Amino acid sequence: MSSKEMYLLHHGLKLPKETHDLESLKFAQEFTFKNEDVVAVTYPKSGTIWMQEILPLVLNGGDLTLIHTVPNWDRAPWLEEKRLAEVVDQLKSPRALVSHFPYHLMPPSFHTSKAKVIYVMRNPKDIIVSSYYFHQMAGFLEDPGTFDEFMDKFLEGRVLFGKWTDHVKSWRHTELGDRIMYITYEEMCQDLPAALRRISEFLGRHLSEESIQKIAEHCSFKNMKANNMSNFSLVPKKYMDPDKSSFFRKGVVGDWKNHFSSESLAKFTSVLRKELGSESVSLPWSLD
Ligand code: PPS
Numbered sequence: 001m002s003s004k005e006m007y008l009l010h011h012g013l014k015l016p017k018e019t020h021d022l023e024s025l026k027f028a029q030e031f032t033f034k035n036e037d038v039v040a041v042t043y044p045k046s047g048t049i050w051m052q053e054i055l056p057l058v059l060n061g062g063d064l065t066l067i068h069t070v071p072n073w074d075r076a077p078w079l080e081e082k083r084l085a086e087v088v089d090q091l092k093s094p095r096a097l098v099s100h101f102p103y104h105l106m107p108p109s110f111h112t113s114k115a116k117v118i119y120v121m122r123n124p125k126d127i128i129v130s131s132y133y134f135h136q137m138a139g140f141l142e143d144p145g146t147f148d149e150f151m152d153k154f155l156e157g158r159v160l161f162g163k164w165t166d167h168v169k170s171w172r173h174t175e176l177g178d179r180i181m182y183i184t185y186e187e188m189c190q191d192l193p194a195a196l197r198r199i200s201e202f203l204g205r206h207l208s209e210e211s212i213q214k215i216a217e218h219c220s221f222k223n224m225k226a227n228n229m230s231n232f233s234l235v236p237k238k239y240m241d242p243d244k245s246s247f248f249r250k251g252v253v254g255d256w257k258n259h260f261s262s263e264s265l266a267k268f269t270s271v272l273r274k275e276l277g278s279e280s281v282s283l284p285w286s287l288d
Pocket of ligand 1: 042043044045046047049126130133134189219220221222247248249250251252
């Protein structure tokens with residue numbers, strides 16, 4: 001399949017046709033956010049599915065029933081994907097959603113509501129690696145080519161949802177005040193219970209230590225990878241082929257060190273530094 005057949009362009013961003021179409025994007029634009037909604041926003045491969053697992057659990061106080069009976073994409077659907085229209089009426093308030101939209105594509109009702117956002121960031125070097133393997137296993141995405149070819153595409157923004165730098169910059173400068181919380185994938189890897197305490201306070205849930213530990217246990221890499229409602233094993237092999245790579249691949253910080261040559265690292269750092277300008281100093285990780 002050609003790139004044109006696989007992707008549609010939405011405000012200049014490449015989105016897979018398998019999961020998005022003009023109707024789903026119109027539905028997202030007209031979606032009515034409620035004040036108590038929570039949306040986890042990420043650039044792809046930053047920890048979306050992890051936060052998709054966490055949010056409903058924090059909102060419902062740690063009740064694991066849904067986690068064992070409903071697939072993750074229906075527990076906290078994507079704002080921009082086709083599936084939302086089918087399940088929106090079944091979502092119980094407070095609703096959890098996920099989105100890969102940059103800030104300027106969020107619908108009008110998001111801005112007028114008091115809905116909260118958790119923006120998850122990840123070291124872009126690990127994002128490229130994760131995305132590279134994801135493109136190998138996802139039948140609805142272009143073949144990534146070699147790692148260096150894929151890096152060129154990433155740096156030029158010829159990948160899903162465009163440039164990482166644009167996405168991160170768009171969400172770092174909002175007028176959302178205390179409606180937005182920033183967290184990193186690395187922080188979640190380092191101490192998940194601490195991250196969960198922060199999320200729970202932000203959402204006004206004040207969960208007991210017992211519930212925090214229960215959610216942390218359930219949301220560990222190992223347990224999510226083993227849960228058929230979370231590990232994408234329900235998706236036909238032609239869309240996601242676990243023989244090529246697992247969605248739950250490694251779940252670690254720093255795998256980029258096994259993939260970047262010194263030349264690719266120098267190129268990567270120079271492009272990102274230039275695009276981020278003074279912003280690069282306030283990032284939670286070094287670009288080098
Ligand atoms: S997507 O396709 O954009 O929704 O992907 P996304 O969920 O954002 O990112 C996938 C990566 O997140 C890792 N992951 C986790 N890491 C640690 N702990 C838990 N519980 C966890 N859940 C998902 C997943 O393994 C992908 O990273 P890589 O580096 O490829 O392993």
